[in-house]
Amino acid sequence: MGDAETLFRLSGLNAAYAAAIDADRLEAWPDFFTDSCLYKVTTADNVAKGYAAGIIFADSKAMLRDRVSSLRVANIYERQRYRHIIGMPVLGAEPGASETSFVIVRTMRDGRMELFAAGSYMDRTVAGPDGVLRFAERIVVCDSGRFDTLVAIPL
Amino acid sequence: MGDAETLFRLSGLNAAYAAAIDADRLEAWPDFFTDSCLYKVTTADNVAKGYAAGIIFADSKAMLRDRVSSLRVANIYERQRYRHIIGMPVLGAEPGASETSFVIVRTMRDGRMELFAAGSYMDRTVAGPDGVLRFAERIVVCDSGRFDTLVAIPL
Amino acid sequence: MGDAETLFRLSGLNAAYAAAIDADRLEAWPDFFTDSCLYKVTTADNVAKGYAAGIIFADSKAMLRDRVSSLRVANIYERQRYRHIIGMPVLGAEPGASETSFVIVRTMRDGRMELFAAGSYMDRTVAGPDGVLRFAERIVVCDSGRFDTLVAIPL
Numbered sequence: 031m032g033d034a035e036t037l038f039r040l041s042g043l044n045a046a047y048a049a050a051i052d053a054d055r056l057e058a059w060p061d062f063f064t065d066s067c068l069y070k071v072t073t074a075d076n077v078a079k080g081y082a083a084g085i086i087f088a089d090s091k092a093m094l095r096d097r098v099s100s101l102r103v104a105n106i107y108e109r110q111r112y113r114h115i116i117g118m119p120v121l122g123a124e125p126g127a128s129e130t131s132f133v134i135v136r137t138m139r140d141g142r143m144e145l146f147a148a149g150s151y152m153d154r155t156v157a158g159p160d161g162v163l164r165f166a167e168r169i170v171v172c173d174s175g176r177f178d179t180l181v182a183i184p185l
Numbered sequence: 186m187g188d189a190e191t192l193f194r195l196s197g198l199n200a201a202y203a204a205a206i207d208a209d210r211l212e213a214w215p216d217f218f219t220d221s222c223l224y225k226v227t228t229a230d231n232v233a234k235g236y237a238a239g240i241i242f243a244d245s246k247a248m249l250r251d252r253v254s255s256l257r258v259a260n261i262y263e264r265q266r267y268r269h270i271i272g273m274p275v276l277g278a279e280p281g282a283s284e285t286s287f288v289i290v291r292t293m294r295d296g297r298m299e300l301f302a303a304g305s306y307m308d309r310t311v312a313g314p315d316g317v318l319r320f321a322e323r324i325v326v327c328d329s330g331r332f333d334t335l336v337a338i339p340l
Numbered sequence: 341m342g343d344a345e346t347l348f349r350l351s352g353l354n355a356a357y358a359a360a361i362d363a364d365r366l367e368a369w370p371d372f373f374t375d376s377c378l379y380k381v382t383t384a385d386n387v388a389k390g391y392a393a394g395i396i397f398a399d400s401k402a403m404l405r406d407r408v409s410s411l412r413v414a415n416i417y418e419r420q421r422y423r424h425i426i427g428m429p430v431l432g433a434e435p436g437a438s439e440t441s442f443v444i445v446r447t448m449r450d451g452r453m454e455l456f457a458a459g460s461y462m463d464r465t466v467a468g469p470d471g472v473l474r475f476a477e478r479i480v481v482c483d484s485g486r487f488d489t490l491v492a493i494p495l
Contacts, residue, residue, distance in 0.1 A: 038348070052305070
């Protein structure tokens with residue numbers, strides 16, 4: 031599989047991932063990961079300082095599912111909309127490694143729009159026996175260190 | 186034609202569509218559609234509620250041309266600049282169907298920049314006898330329900 | 341090399357270019373250009389008026405390197421983060437010519453995010469004897485005419 035093909039498959043995966051979150055199909059979100067996986071949200075400052083700990087951490091698809099269930103229980107009152115815009119991946123040296131920039135715009139119920147998050151996905155993807163590409167690792171490195179409601183939805 | 190090839194052609198179409206609007210070559214905009222077509226601007230709330238009506242509606246290339254002519258007559262005083270950033274399409278189940286996220290940044294004459302619109306294109310494209318891909322349907326689903334000047338330019 | 345392949349290679353170049361700047365690896369930035377090159381930052385208004393002069397101008401990789409050195413000396417106190425989101429290129433009529441939209445989000449030390457720049461890259465790329473694609477010309481046309489700190493970092 032050439033680089034162009036790889037880039038296309040990764041772009042397709044990212045687009046589908048973003049569409050699921052932005053359309054509030056959160057229950058589909060864990061399926062973009064392998065059963066045993068790493069999903070971590072951290073900040074660029076933390077990464078620069080060598081801190082391994084994340085603000086959000088999950089190491090299995092089951093934990094991701096729990097997270098979605100909690101969101102569904104907690105998040106019944108206010109409804110904002112999120113819109114991911116995701117760049118083209120930069121392939122890494124390690125097999126399956128890539129890095130991809132993202133920006134997320136949030137639209138409030140009253141119609142106001144704001145920049146919600148910007149940063150970089152540090153990913154490791156693997157193709158399953160079904161040929162489908164999934165995230166074995168997705169470390170979400172946010173440019174901003176502010177985490178208010180930022181932690182609520184999957185990034 | 187494989188999926189990768191399809192994604193590339195769609196991305197190319199979207200990039201050219203955006204470039205025409207952002208460079209104020211609005212007269213070129215109708216040519217991205219088939220003669221008989223559907224162009225509709227609506228909101229995510231309206232779609233969620235099952236409302237079929239749009240804020241803007243056109244069902245032929247001629248109507249799109251009329252729209253551009255009206256804009257040229259009306260819009261002679263203030264000049265803002267628009268910049269589309271368009272994601273990678275997610276292919277739909279129906280032939281030619283795809284969905285693509287977008288964000289539009291507006292730059293005012295005094296240099297201020299703001300988020301103008303964010304949302305999703307729900308598209309159906311067809312290749313003409315000339316091999317050129319065009320929109321048979323482009324439903325612009327805006328995340329925000331605010332429509333002031335939003336309705337003025339093609340999205 | 342077909343159009344799809346060309347688009348992929350250009351997208352890959354743009355993604356790597358953006359990743360170098362956004363990760364503050366500015367020393368890698370000049371290497372995205374040919375030895376003799378044109379890097380110019382200008383505004384859409386200037387281009388519309390036919391003004392050839394740019395706000396920033398460099399015509400060799402050596403000048404780009406000097407620019408990075410100056411930035412490193414001057415810019416030791418405040419540290420913001422930049423995040424490029426780059427669209428799909430639109431291929432031009434001339435060999436190697438393309439045009440690509442971008443938006444840059446800036447995150448301040450206190451976590452605030454803002455739209456920093458939006459505009460279009462007018463590029464001419466060439467493949468070197470090593471097969472690597474580089475910018476022989478990159479004219480950065482900004483939608484906004486405001487240039488405060490905008491001129492500090494490579495765009």
